[in-house]
Amino acid sequence: MDLLEPTRQAFALLIEGDPELLGIIWLSAWTSTVAIVLIAPPCIALAFVLAKKQFPARRAVIVATQALLSFPTVVIGLIIYLLLSRRGPFGDWGLLFTPTAIITGYMVIAFPIMVVFAVSAVQGADQRVYETARCLGAARLRAALTTLWEVRFGVVAAVINAFGRAISEVGCAIMVGGNIDGLTRNMPTAIALETSKGDFAQGIALGMVLIFVALLVNVVLAWAQGEGGLK
Amino acid sequence: MSALLEIRGLRKNFGERTVIDIDEFRMARGESCVIAGSNGSGKTTLLRIISGLEPAHISEYRFDGRRETLSPYPDRLRHAIVYVHQHPYLFHTTLRHNLEYGLKCRGLPAPERARRVAEALEWSGLTECLQTPPAKLSGGEKQRAALARARVLEPDLLLLDEPTANLDQTARQHTIELISRLAGGRTSVLIACHDQELIRLPGMRVMRLEDGRLTRSNGAL
Numbered sequence: 073m074d075l076l077e078p079t080r081q082a083f084a085l086l087i088e089g090d091p092e093l094l095g096i097i098w099l100s101a102w103t104s105t106v107a108i109v110l111i112a113p114p115c116i117a118l119a120f121v122l123a124k125k126q127f128p129a130r131r132a133v134i135v136a137t138q139a140l141l142s143f144p145t146v147v148i149g150l151i152i153y154l155l156l157s158r159r160g161p162f163g164d165w166g167l168l169f170t171p172t173a174i175i176t177g178y179m180v181i182a183f184p185i186m187v188v189f190a191v192s193a194v195q196g197a198d199q200r201v202y203e204t205a206r207c208l209g210a211a212r213l214r215a216a217l218t219t220l221w222e223v224r225f226g227v228v229a230a231v232i233n234a235f236g237r238a239i240s241e242v243g244c245a246i247m248v249g250g251n252i253d254g255l256t257r258n259m260p261t262a263i264a265l266e267t268s269k270g271d272f273a274q275g276i277a278l279g280m281v282l283i284f285v286a287l288l289v290n291v292v293l294a295w296a297q298g299e300g301g302l303k
Numbered sequence: 304m305s306a307l308l309e310i311r312g313l314r315k316n317f318g319e320r321t322v323i324d325i326d327e328f329r330m331a332r333g334e335s336c337v338i339a340g341s342n343g344s345g346k347t348t349l350l351r352i353i354s355g356l357e358p359a360h361i362s363e364y365r366f367d368g369r370r371e372t373l374s375p376y377p378d379r380l381r382h383a384i385v386y387v388h389q390h391p392y393l394f395h396t397t398l399r400h401n402l403e404y405g406l407k408c409r410g411l412p413a414p415e416r417a418r419r420v421a422e423a424l425e426w427s428g429l430t431e432c433l434q435t436p437p438a439k440l441s442g443g444e445k446q447r448a449a450l451a452r453a454r455v456l457e458p459d460l461l462l463l464d465e466p467t468a469n470l471d472q473t474a475r476q477h478t479i480e481l482i483s484r485l486a487g488g489r490t491s492v493l494i495a496c497h498d499q500e501l502i503r504l505p506g507m508r509v510m511r512l513e514d515g516r517l518t519r520s521n522g523a524l
Contacts, residue, residue, distance in 0.1 A: 203392075204394075205404070207381075218394065
């Protein structure tokens with residue numbers, strides 16, 4: 073198979089700013105971003121509670137969240153599909169095959185990644201951080217936010233990892249988004265479709281964008297970590 | 304002198320082991336005390352109990368004449384009592400932010416915060432370290448920054464846990480000098496340590512904690 077020609081066409085699509093391609097990239101970017109922005113605060117709050125507080129079901133919640141990490145995304149897609157389908161409990165909302173359904177799927181997929189990574193980050197915080205904040209007169213919320221700030225590199229890593237997972241997710245997005253042209257077709261689903269059709273140019277172009285996003289995410293992560301990052 | 308802190312019937316167990324068993328503990332307003340004792344005698348635990356970091360059974364806890372319950376630890380005490388760890392933690396922000404932190408928690412306006420921080424920097428001799436990231440400060444500078452951060456809050460009671468431990472001679476002298484100045488002010492200071500120089504500071508009441516019991520005091524209220 074000649075790879076040079078489709079690669080050349082892929083570059084041409086990117087350089088020319090093909091509207092269809094840009095639409096797909098834009099959909100992927102904003103759905104992933106909205107999902108992460110919405111799910112990050114509750115995830116980080118839950119991670120703090122799991123890492124710092126002792127309560128009866130704590131261990132069970134941590135184990136369940138870790139188990140969700142290995143949950144197949146296509147099954148998550150199936151469950152959301154059943155919930156949003158016309159005969160499902162939320163069928164009346166008409167969300168199936170919409171960007172909102174994709175955002176919902178991304179949020180579910182991002183949830184365990186963010187919680188598990190953030191729990192690990194908060195558990196790694198020096199015990200004196202919270203104590204010092206409290207001893208200086210901080211209320212619980214302020215002391216918690218101070219602790220999160222002290223482990224911000226780990227928390228940012230959790231958020232960025234979740235974003236990377238969401239933007240490259242395909243199984244759930246196809247199930248609940250339906251890969252509808254101009255409405256719910258995002259980068260991973262478009263790559264799968266175009267490759268199955270033998271149209272490699274668009275697939276390669278989108279693949280390059282995804283790789284660029286992955287690299288960019290890691291560069292941002294390394295920059296955000298600063299001196300706390302990998303040396 | 305009027306009593307600032309009065310504790311009766313203080314018991315602390317770790318499992319089956321009783322680590323603190325004190326019938327009565329009192330400190331006067333403006334008084335400075337050292338709790339001496341060997342490692343593991345319960346000095347740190349006592350300070351942590353007083354500052355609300357460690358739960359314990361207490362029959363009666365009075366602060367400034369008012370009876371308090373420690374669970375949950377009252378905001379009044381949180382603002383009146385400041386505990387400084389043996390190895391103080393400085394937030395990974397700036398020295399100024401560290402000194403301002405407690406003032407912000409108390410809702411003080413920016414000009415008042417700036418005034419107090421400038422005064423505390425001068426008091427601790429850290430003005431020239433203002434641009435140094437806290438993580439890069441030496442052990443002695445960190446201890447002085449922690450003392451300045453506590454002093455700036457003008458607490459009624461300051462609890463210092465082994466403030467001169469693991470410091471070289473120069474840093475130790477600086478720290479002792481700051482503590483002696485603190486001890487002469489309106490703030491009551493309770494120090495857990497076995498540093499003979501601190502113990503011998505003028506006006507310092509010395510108590511000895513052995514196996515969780517206060518056994519000796521060179522002065523009383």
